[in-house]
Amino acid sequence: MASLSGTLILSRSISVLIYTSLSEPLGGNLIIVPLLPLTQGLVQSRLNELPGVSGYSDVAVATGRLIAINGNTQYLQELDKNSSVATELYLDQLNVITGVRTVGEQPSGTLMDGRLLGPEDAGQYHLVIPNHPVLETLGVRVGSTLTYFIGDVIREFTVIGIVQPGPNAGLVPLGLGEGSVQAPIEVVPQELPFSLTVASVTPASVPAVSQALRAIPGVVVLDVTAFDSIINRVLRQIAALPLLIAGLSLFAASMLIATTVSLSTMERRRQIGVLKAIGLKRRQALAQLLVENGLIGFLGGLLGLVPTMVVVQLIPIVTEEIVRLPLPLDLVLLMLLLSTGITLVTTLLTGWAATGEKPIQALHYE
Structure with missing residues (x-):
């Protein structure tokens, strides 16, 4: 009984963990890549019309370097030299800024303090950051300033909100959703040759939405549930014996x-x-x-x-x-x-x- 329960429960747990660890950090279960710049507007209009789409976000990712917190360039000295792996991953996560422009309802985590990004923040150097115990040690709170070297220039961002991501959002450190450092998309330099759109679609509507988006020339659609099915197949084969x-x-x-x-x-x-x-x-x-x-x-x-x-x-x-x-x-x-x-x-x-x-x-x- 112990061997059967252990095999079944651990197989299911790993499968659920991998799926949620993909969907939560990405901020949705459907990733749309318009390879041609002119198709971005077509993708947005199609998402606005299709049933089953609860929301979507246009995403731009930029890698920067956090050089100061509240003007203090020696902020790392505040940390314990024997800091945990989770803390090191979080500090690396702070160096990647995700520019977002959200339409509709998207996963946003639990707001711990401040507010989320809204239309009024467009073009403003504002940040919403994921919560972590190390923030208290670093003195980061709503109203704090984070200075980045990003896009070959130095920019000072103001923290307007702190969110608690889902329990699996931190498993993939560099995500696009609630577990990432988010700023208005207008202030984040575009490092990729194409833009990304991450959509939240009800599972029953995923095939129809994917088919409708793939009909647009130059658009690539990635379904997170497809990765889940592949992973499940591999897990079933591994767990067969x-x-x-x-x-x-x-x-x-x-x-x-x-x-x-x-x-x-x-x-x-x-x-x-x-x-x-x-x-x-x-x-x-x-x-x-x-x-x-x-x-x-x-x-x-x-x-x-x-x-x-x-x-x-x-x-x-x-x-x-x-x-x-x-x-x-x-x-x-x-x-x-x-x-x-x-x-x-x-x-x-x-x-x-x-x-x-x-x-x-x-x-x-x-």
């Missing part, structure tokens, strides 16, 4: 549970006979057996899940909170139901005959 072994282990465990419950029930024939002799009815005796063995099966299922739970909890500690595996509660519930169900069915099959005997026969047998 462990699942086979786990399935055989489950079969052996089921036989062991059935044998143990059967022997336990048969050994209690005398007890059942005494209870029936003092007036206990058959259904009451059977109900008692079902409750006792069902509880044992449930606790056994919990014990089988303990190794998997330990692994899921240890991964954030080992990776210094960079990777957090989501826990598929449906599979956890399925494993508990499977363990309890096997025990109850076995108890019912063996207990029905044991509780059906007359007290005199059960006592005489003993």
